[in-house]
Amino acid sequence: MANRCTHLNQIQKVVPSAQGCEDCLKTGDAWLHLRICLTCGHVGCCDSSANQHARRHYEETGHALIQSFERGENWLWCYIDEMILKPRG
Amino acid sequence: MLQLIGVFFLVFGVFFCVMGVIGNIRLPDIFTRLHATSKVSSMGILGLMVASALLVPDSASKAIALGVLVLFSAPVASQAIARSAYRDGCAMVGLAQDDLAVQYIDFSYNYTIGEEVPWQASPDEPEIDPDDPANVDEQLFGAPDEEPRDG
Numbered sequence: 001m002a003n004r005c006t007h008l009n010q011i012q013k014v015v016p017s018a019q020g021c022e023d024c025l026k027t028g029d030a031w032l033h034l035r036i037c038l039t040c041g042h043v044g045c046c047d048s049s050a051n052q053h054a055r056r057h058y059e060e061t062g063h064a065l066i067q068s069f070e071r072g073e074n075w076l077w078c079y080i081d082e083m084i085l086k087p088r089g
Numbered sequence: 090m091l092q093l094i095g096v097f098f099l100v101f102g103v104f105f106c107v108m109g110v111i112g113n114i115r116l117p118d119i120f121t122r123l124h125a126t127s128k129v130s131s132m133g134i135l136g137l138m139v140a141s142a143l144l145v146p147d148s149a150s151k152a153i154a155l156g157v158l159v160l161f162s163a164p165v166a167s168q169a170i171a172r173s174a175y176r177d178g179c180a181m182v183g184l185a186q187d188d189l190a191v192q193y194i195d196f197s198y199n200y201t202i203g204e205e206v207p208w209q210a211s212p213d214e215p216e217i218d219p220d221d222p223a224n225v226d227e228q229l230f231g232a233p234d235e236e237p238r239d240g
Contacts, residue, residue: 005192019202036200067200074199088193 005078005085007064014041016069021045023053034069037061038076043069055079095143102136105129117182119174127167134159 014036021031022043031045035054040063044054054066064080076085105128112125138156142149175189 005194008194008196011196016200034202069200069202071201076194076196083190083192085192085194085196087196087199 005065005081005083007078007080010063010065011038012040014038016043017041018043021049021051021053023056024049024051027051035066035077036069037063038065038067039063091143095140098136098140098143102133102138102140105133105136109133119179120171120181123167123171123174127163130163130166131160134163 016036017040018025020043021029021034023029024031024045029051031049031051031053033046033048034043035046036043037054037057040061042054042057042061042063044057044066045051047055058064058066058079064078065076065085066079067076068074074087076087077083078085109125109129112128113122116122116125135156138152138159142152142156145152181187
C-alpha cells in the first residue's frame, strides 16, 4: 500500500493564468469545476466538464500535479500516480 | 404448494446463514468477513422472512415488513462498518491498489478564484531551485510550523 506521489518536485510557485478555464474562455465554452496546474499555473476545467482542458493540458505538457481551483477545496491530484494529495494539518 | 415454496425459501435463507458463518470463520480480514456476514443479514434474513410469511400466514404482514426493512438497512450498516474500519486503518489482506489512499504533503497554499496570490506583490524574493525536491513547501512558503510527520 506504499503508493506515494513522486512528482512533488514539479510544484512551482504559480500565478493563476486566468480566473476561469483558459481554453474555454477562448472558445466561449462552459465548464463545471476549475483545476490549476501547479507547474505553470494553467487553469483548466475538470474531467466532468465537456472539454477536460486540465487533463488535456497534462497530456500535452506532462505537468502531472493539479490543485482544485474551487473555493473551499484544497486537494491536489497527480495524473501519473492517480492519487489524491492533501495538505497536512 | 405454498408449503413447498415456503420450505424452499427456508432452505434458501438457512443456506445463506450457514455460508455467512463459514465465511466469517474462514475469511482473513474485516472487509471480506463483512462481505460474508452482510449476506446473512440481507439474503439470509430475507429468505427466512419470506418463508415464515408463506408457512405462517398469520405473520405474513409482519414478516414482509421486517424483510423489507432488513433489505434496506443491512447493506447500509455493512457499508458504514466497512468505512469506519477503513478509516481506522484496518489492514486489507491481498490489497494490490488502494484507490482511496490519500497522501498528506507539506503544501499549504490553497488557490481560490478571485483571490490575490500573495507572492505576486513581492517580486524581490530569492530564486527557488525548482529541481530540488527536498521540501517543496519549505522552499515555497517558508519553514513549516512543526516537524513533518510521516503520513
